[in-house]
Amino acid sequence: MKAHVLLILLSAILAFGSLGCGKKEETPTTAPETPAAGKTVDPATAGTISGIVKFTGTPPPPVRLRMDADAACARLHRGPVTVREVETGANGGLARVVVYVKEGLEGYTFPPATEAIELDQEGCMYQPRVLAVRTGQPIEIVNSDDTTHNIHPIPKVNREWNRSQPPRGEKIVDSFARQEVAIPVKCNIHPWMQAYIAVIAHPYFQVTGEAGTFELKNLPPGTYTLEAWHEKLGTTTQQVTLGPNETKTVEFVFQGS
Amino acid sequence: MHTQYRPGLHRYAFATAVATLLLLVAGGLVTSNDAGLSVPDWPLSYGSLFPPMVGGIVYEHSHRMIATLVGLMTIGLVVWVGRTEHRAWVRRLAYAALALVILQGVLGGLTVLFYLPRPISIAHATMAQIFFTLVAALALFTSRWWLTAAPLPATEASRQTEKFALWTALTILVQLILGAAYRHGWLGITPHLLGAGAVLVATSWTGRLVRQAAPAVAMVTRLRILLSSLVGTQILLGLGAWWAVVRNQQALQPLPEMVWLTVAHLACGALTLATATLLWLALRRVTASRAVDETGLRTAIYPSALQEGGRQ
């Protein structure tokens, strides 16, 4: 008998303890990883890597989303809502690919990015679906819908968090401290909502549009590993050596089934 | 100091078990619909008791409300048992059930506050099954059958059967843990598939032993048939759920067939564990040498049965 009373007490204490922990978890620790002062880029010798990301094969058909779980979402769309995970342009260009310098910039320091980047929730979809930011760069999360969303990034190396945002509620501003390509972001109220945030420690990255093109300007001379990341197709890398004031063109190709 | 049958208490314990099964279904719906974090705070939901009931919040908040109901029903059970029950071990089990349900609530809260850490999610899923089995056992212990069944002579074979039935229940428990580990991404499917083979062998063998060696008692027969039907159903549901889960990996949102097959598989798993445990308990109950301690009945009630039991 006594043992059980003890067990119940212990459980209650545990419950209280966990509440405290939950609160602590909320404090943002967003100080970006700034390496000790290192090299800076000399604009006199900097060059450019530009190129295109292509997709060959037949892209999978668009997938229809069922939004009936929340009338406030369904109401915002006239016809059926579809998502193309593999979005291609007329010239075979692949959209929503994050192209960035993965290796080769070690030792450089860059001024921090302070301009906020917006991630909107509109029609119970993230806008944009793929977002790239600098480490420490503020991300402003906006809810343009008449319904509640929860924003839940699921990082591997950054701090995980989960916050709710009421209909047209106040902006949530947060940032990620470590490089990670890319962090999936989910809304657990509307399980079809999906975004990806690529966090990169330097300014040399771009998210492709339908044309699939990218341009990384003002790169110092050096040998770089460039990576192209796609939410569904994975990653591919290429080595590029850039001489002073050089412009190089690179083509990434993702093969469909 | 003998315990008399209290139909009210028995029905209440049974109702608590039914509510618990409903709670398991609600919890399974939360996982299958990926709604565990749709309410970021705990113990309150969006700082209130009544959050907006849309999308994933419907599943998460319903789960919390049914859990509250089961918690209150368990407190009721402890009070009722504490006041009327003469068997100390039944009272102790009721307290254990209360401790489990509280711990279970805390684990559920921790999954929310720490963003579904796998070990806690798996522990929460496993404890749910154990709690359900415990409440079902309490319903059995308070049943008229348990309190009045006449013990039958124990034989070496019947003791073996009883022991094997216990191992079967434990095998099923391990299998449920492996299932939870697969569901929450801790292990692949292989251990759970191997576990299914082990459970199939164990339950078939137990069924065989029970048919051959156990006393012909209606309750035991009923539980034996129920157990094999559940295991058969469970294997079919499991294959269906696996197919749906694999298919769902390419989908952009939970597919309804995946949700319902996984939840049905989970509920059937809970029923299988409870039935195997109850079969073991029923076998124990009808074994003469132990029957007296089990019920708390006075030895004088069944002197003939005792003699018969002691004879062999």
Ligand SMILES: [Cu+2]
């Ligand atoms: Cu949402």
